[in-house]
Amino acid sequence: MKENVLEVKNLKTYFTLKSERIGSEPEVVKAVNDLSFEVKKGEILGIVGESGCGKSTLGKTIMRLNHKTEGTISYKGSEIFDLDKNELKDFRKEMQMVFQDPFSSLNPRKKVGDLLAQPLKIHGMTDKKEIDEKINAIMREVGINPAYKGRFPHQFSGGQRQRIGIARALMLNPEFIICDEAVSALDVSIQAQVINLLLDLHDKYGFTYIFIAHDLAVVEFISTRILVMYLGKIVETADKDVLVKTHMHPYTKALFNAFPATDPQGRENKEQVVMGDVPSPIKPPSGCHFHPRCPHAKDICREKYPELKEVEPGHKVACWLYE
Amino acid sequence: MENTEQNKLEKNSLLKEALFQLKGNKPAIIGFIIIAAFIIMAIFAPYLTPFSPTDQDISIRKTAPFVTEHLLGTDDLGRDLLTRIIFGSRISLIIGTISVGISLTFGILIGLLSGYIGGWFDNIVQRLVDIMLAFPYILLTIVIVALLGPSLVNAMIAIGISQIPSYIRVVRASVLAEKENDYVTAERSLGASDRELMFKSILPNCIAPIFVQATLGIGNAILSSAALSFLGLGAQPPTPEWGLMIASSREFVTSAWWIVTFPGIAVFLTVLGFNLLADGLRDVLDPRMKS
Amino acid sequence: MKDTNTRETLLSMENVNVSFKTHRGTVRAVRNLNLKINKGDTLALVGESGCGKSVTAHTINQLIPMPPGVIESGKVIFEGRDLLKLNIKEVAKLRGEKISMIFQEPMTSLNPVFKIGDQIAEVFMTHRQISRKEALKRTVDLLNLVKIPAAEKRINDYPHQLSGGMRQRAMIAMALASPEPGLLIADEPTTALDVTIQAQILRLISDLKKDVNMSVLLITHDMGVVAETADRVVVMYAGRKVEEADVYSLFDNPKHPYTLGLLNSLPSNEKYHNAERLEAIKGTIPDLLTIGDGCPFENRCPDAGPKCSGTFPEETKIGEDHSVWCHYLENQEPSK
Numbered sequence: 001m002k003e004n005v006l007e008v009k010n011l012k013t014y015f016t017l018k019s020e021r022i023g024s025e026p027e028v029v030k031a032v033n034d035l036s037f038e039v040k041k042g043e044i045l046g047i048v049g050e051s052g053c054g055k056s057t058l059g060k061t062i063m064r065l066n067h068k069t070e071g072t073i074s075y076k077g078s079e080i081f082d083l084d085k086n087e088l089k090d091f092r093k094e095m096q097m098v099f100q101d102p103f104s105s106l107n108p109r110k111k112v113g114d115l116l117a118q119p120l121k122i123h124g125m126t127d128k129k130e131i132d133e134k135i136n137a138i139m140r141e142v143g144i145n146p147a148y149k150g151r152f153p154h155q156f157s158g159g160q161r162q163r164i165g166i167a168r169a170l171m172l173n174p175e176f177i178i179c180d181e182a183v184s185a186l187d188v189s190i191q192a193q194v195i196n197l198l199l200d201l202h203d204k205y206g207f208t209y210i211f212i213a214h215d216l217a218v219v220e221f222i223s224t225r226i227l228v229m230y231l232g233k234i235v236e237t238a239d240k241d242v243l244v245k246t247h248m249h250p251y252t253k254a255l256f257n258a259f260p261a262t263d264p265q266g267r268e269n270k271e272q273v274v275m276g277d278v279p280s281p282i283k284p285p286s287g288c289h290f291h292p293r294c295p296h297a298k299d300i301c302r303e304k305y306p307e308l309k310e311v312e313p314g315h316k317v318a319c320w321l322y323e
Numbered sequence: 324m325e326n327t328e329q330n331k332l333e334k335n336s337l338l339k340e341a342l343f344q345l346k347g348n349k350p351a352i353i354g355f356i357i358i359a360a361f362i363i364m365a366i367f368a369p370y371l372t373p374f375s376p377t378d379q380d381i382s383i384r385k386t387a388p389f390v391t392e393h394l395l396g397t398d399d400l401g402r403d404l405l406t407r408i409i410f411g412s413r414i415s416l417i418i419g420t421i422s423v424g425i426s427l428t429f430g431i432l433i434g435l436l437s438g439y440i441g442g443w444f445d446n447i448v449q450r451l452v453d454i455m456l457a458f459p460y461i462l463l464t465i466v467i468v469a470l471l472g473p474s475l476v477n478a479m480i481a482i483g484i485s486q487i488p489s490y491i492r493v494v495r496a497s498v499l500a501e502k503e504n505d506y507v508t509a510e511r512s513l514g515a516s517d518r519e520l521m522f523k524s525i526l527p528n529c530i531a532p533i534f535v536q537a538t539l540g541i542g543n544a545i546l547s548s549a550a551l552s553f554l555g556l557g558a559q560p561p562t563p564e565w566g567l568m569i570a571s572s573r574e575f576v577t578s579a580w581w582i583v584t585f586p587g588i589a590v591f592l593t594v595l596g597f598n599l600l601a602d603g604l605r606d607v608l609d610p611r612m613k614s
Numbered sequence: 615m616k617d618t619n620t621r622e623t624l625l626s627m628e629n630v631n632v633s634f635k636t637h638r639g640t641v642r643a644v645r646n647l648n649l650k651i652n653k654g655d656t657l658a659l660v661g662e663s664g665c666g667k668s669v670t671a672h673t674i675n676q677l678i679p680m681p682p683g684v685i686e687s688g689k690v691i692f693e694g695r696d697l698l699k700l701n702i703k704e705v706a707k708l709r710g711e712k713i714s715m716i717f718q719e720p721m722t723s724l725n726p727v728f729k730i731g732d733q734i735a736e737v738f739m740t741h742r743q744i745s746r747k748e749a750l751k752r753t754v755d756l757l758n759l760v761k762i763p764a765a766e767k768r769i770n771d772y773p774h775q776l777s778g779g780m781r782q783r784a785m786i787a788m789a790l791a792s793p794e795p796g797l798l799i800a801d802e803p804t805t806a807l808d809v810t811i812q813a814q815i816l817r818l819i820s821d822l823k824k825d826v827n828m829s830v831l832l833i834t835h836d837m838g839v840v841a842e843t844a845d846r847v848v849v850m851y852a853g854r855k856v857e858e859a860d861v862y863s864l865f866d867n868p869k870h871p872y873t874l875g876l877l878n879s880l881p882s883n884e885k886y887h888n889a890e891r892l893e894a895i896k897g898t899i900p901d902l903l904t905i906g907d908g909c910p911f912e913n914r915c916p917d918a919g920p921k922c923s924g925t926f927p928e929e930t931k932i933g934e935d936h937s938v939w940c941h942y943l944e945n946q947e948p949s950k
């Protein structure tokens with residue numbers, strides 16, 4: 001059994017919104033609401049859920065780009081919110097992030113060469129030739145011709161920009177990469193290329209990934225373990241193969257049902273998809289947050305939140321159906 | 324497939340695209356021509372006229388325009404009006420640049436900090452800005468000059484200071500918008516310091532609106548300095564300052580209209596030029612970063 | 615299987631060419647395009663970003679900005695008239711009454727300062743002589759039809775108060791408010807939405823199509839969306855039509871290397887159970903500025919041969935309603 005590189009315990013990240021009217025209670029968004037999980041070295045943990053369920057907030061909090069409200073995040077045994085300035089700098093070298101929007105995640109005023117040189121310069125590399133060689137090597141690695149170093153991001157297509165974003169994350173030889181919807185904004189044909197690239201890099205360098213996406217099909221393909229989130233909470237988690245075969249939580253089932261078909265045969269008879277919209281995380285529904293959309297909701301579901309329970313080793317579900 | 328030539332071709336495409344669009348914008352071109360003429364006039368002033376802006380010759384006082392070698396006539400002290408206007412452009416250009424320089428420096432610095440840091444600092448700055456903007460702009464300028472004492476230099480400082488709030492507003496607004504972009508978060512996650520993020524990442528992306536504001540600002544400054552000088556709070560005689568020229572010839576409006584009119588036209592045209600160009604730039608630069 | 619060929623044609627595009635004259639040169643966005651939409655059908659136009667799908671839609675709706683756009687040739691026949699010959703007034707009437715469009719980001723086409731209900735009621739009132747009260751009543755009915763919960767309350771919401779999915783529903787309702795919703799053009803209507811919400815919206819469009827008997831031109835880059843909703847499919851690449859078929863025969867027997875590539879790109883494709891990698895299409899779409907007259911897919915195509923760069927292939931009919939434009943169909947491995 002591999003060691004845990006990241007351990008998250010009872011993590012909460014709340015945002016207090018400015019009150020709209022004077023005197024009214026400020027509203028609180030419980031974006032990440034009491035999450036606990038571990039990530040083992042070399043694994044690809046997929047995190048899936050509809051937009052607004054707190055995936056990005058979780059990713060950013062782990063990167064210490066957000067505040068945390070409560071709980072602990074320990075990376076290789078040290079609490080990341082306790083790191084001092086120098087330790088934080090080292091941590092930033094080891095853990096990197098790839099962002100969703102290939103158009104806003106690259107500074108439009110910087111040439112690709114400068115974008116890629118920046119992390120090296122921040123971390124003290126000064127030798128021009130060395131920097132240049134490293135950039136060439138990484139650009140080749142992600143499939144961008146190093147001759148394009150002098151171009152600006154807007155001169156590339158979306159898929160190429162995402163490759164540049166990945167290249168930037170690789171510059172510091174990281175060990176842990178958080179991909180926040182890294183392929184969601186891409187066309188399916190380009191998405192497939194980028195997924196393959198991420199997997200190639202994983203095999204070659206043994207990175208640990210957290211792969212965040214709202215598209216279960218993508219998460220299912222890439223991950224070794226999956227964590228399903230709903231309104232700031234984990235509702236189900238299991239190894240990929242287990243989850244594909246036996247998904248238990250009604251929400252996970254709904255996500256699997258919403259898979260777009262790859263064949264028109266039998267589409268008329270397809271099971272009905274989840275009705276209704278994602279509720280607001282400001283005032284989540286009482287009890288099990290999923291109950292307004294759940295076809296199996298019982299009385300207790302409206303009253304009490306079901307705890308995340310282990311139903312089999314490594315397979316946890318939070319649902320009253322499995323008490 | 325793609326070679327270096329194409330690479331070169333695309334390199335400046337953003338600037339080219341902007342110029343390409345500006346070309347189609349007639350008012351902006353007119354503005355640009357006026358400003359170019361104004362700057363050339365300022366730089367080459369001594370070579371453009373055989374006369375001196377300050378030499379008086381009572382014998383030819385109030386010569387009418389378009390009849391003698393004094394093309395636009397002379398003023399009440401016999402000085403060549405065209406020469407004075409040409410030399411006046413120098414002073415206006417200096418006033419414009421220096422006062423805008425002052426407002427830019429402080430406006431960018433404070434606006435950037437205020438937008439980036441946020442919180443209580445931002446709150447305080449914004450309330451101060453609100454208060455300063457609540458005063459009529461020209462009144463504020465006058466108060467500052469009154470405190471510093473009337474002179475051309477103090478007028479520049481006053482104009483510079485009283486424009487700072489609008490620059491803070493502009494800079495802060497675009498910093499707030501820019502800092503939401505993922506590239507800022509991305510660079511922070513790489514370990515970039517706040518200073519680096521503010522000055523090297525965010526600021527360069529806010530240049531467009533600041534540039535527009537500065538262009539407008541030069542026109543504004545020229546107008547304000549004319550007004551201050553007109554009120555006797557700016558340039559002092561015999562400086563060939565346009566506002567002062569208008570002020571000191573007020574009494575001849577009926578007897579020698581040209582002494583008042585031509586400096587007035589000079590002010591009007593220059594300010595118009597800057598405003599037209601600023602408008603054009605806004606159109607071209609605003610829908611940012613088209614791919 | 616439906617016999618889609620014998621249906622009545624609602625709209626047909628004949629030999630349409632559209633270009634954009636930019637300072638860098640001429641972008642040939644749509645070339646020699648022929649397509650037809652049958653009454654009551656959903657035609658899916660599929661292809662990746664930048665291959666001319668939106669330009670095609672905008673040609674129908676006369677939304678191509680001119681300049682820089684130029685419709686160089688072709689006809690768009692709708693109910694017996696060539697839309698490209700209509701004057702501005704006729705076009706506006708047509709847009710309001712018979713052809714409506716929904717976009718990827720509904721926020722850009724809803725007015726942020728007016729209530730949803732008023733915006734939809736406005737459509738009723740411009741085309742029919744009815745009172746505001748009556749229009750609002752019909753608006754509520756429509757919002758119910760597109761399954762917006764608590765419609766009576768929702769009509770008082772502003773667009774930003776709705777979620778992405780709800781906004782898209784409101785846009786669809788607005789499209790249905792026109793007097794004779796004949797053709798709905800949906801340009802990537804679900805691309806910005808969650809998969810769960812996408813499934814709901816696609817279902818809604820399919821249901822409505824049956825209920826009000828309208829035709830749909832559905833634009834997407836996702837073969838999954840095609841499989842869920844289309845009756846017929848046109849696969850487009852770099853401004854060209856490369857394959858056309860009814861949906862069942864396309865998925866049964868996809869022929870064009872690009873179509874195969876799109877299908878293989880789906881991670882949900884069954885063949886990827888336990889697979890290590892996806893079979894991605896390599897490379898990117900060519901620059902439409904410098905593109906030649908050959909097959910535009912040449913630089914990415916696994917089957918390309920010497921003929922491909924010279925001329926664009928002729929049509930090969932491989933079924934009742936199934937055509938492919940490729941020089942080297944014989945090079946392919948047996949399908950799927």
Ligand SMILES: Nc1ncnc2c1ncn2[C@@H]1O[C@H](COP(=O)(O)OP(=O)(O)O)[C@@H](O)[C@H]1O
Nearest residue numbers: 015029031050051052053054055056057058281
């Ligand atoms: N800085 C912030 N201030 C206030 N609310 C926030 C902030 N960041 C995220 N949120 C809220 O937290 C919730 C979760 O957001 P996010 O983590 O971005 O979700 P996801 O990535 O799953 O789509 C959302 O309701 C969002 O509006």
Ligand SMILES: Nc1ncnc2c1ncn2[C@@H]1O[C@H](COP(=O)(O)OP(=O)(O)O)[C@@H](O)[C@H]1O
Nearest residue numbers: 634641643662663664665666667668669682902
């Ligand atoms: N207004 C325009 N000016 C210049 N080029 C344009 C314009 N609109 C579209 N194009 C070009 O036409 C091609 C097709 O675009 P589009 O139809 O929007 O693609 P998509 O299939 O993604 O909808 C692209 O190469 C695009 O750059």
Ligand code: SF4
Nearest residue numbers: 288291294301319320
């Ligand atoms: S706890 Fe109840 S409402 Fe929640 S998912 Fe389970 S059955 Fe549905």
Ligand code: SF4
Nearest residue numbers: 909912915922940941
């Ligand atoms: S014509 Fe040639 S390049 Fe085009 S798809 Fe067929 S084999 Fe490939």
Ligand SMILES: [Mg+2]
Nearest residue numbers: 055056057181
């Ligand atoms: Mg997110």
Ligand SMILES: [Mg+2]
Nearest residue numbers: 664667668801
């Ligand atoms: Mg499009």
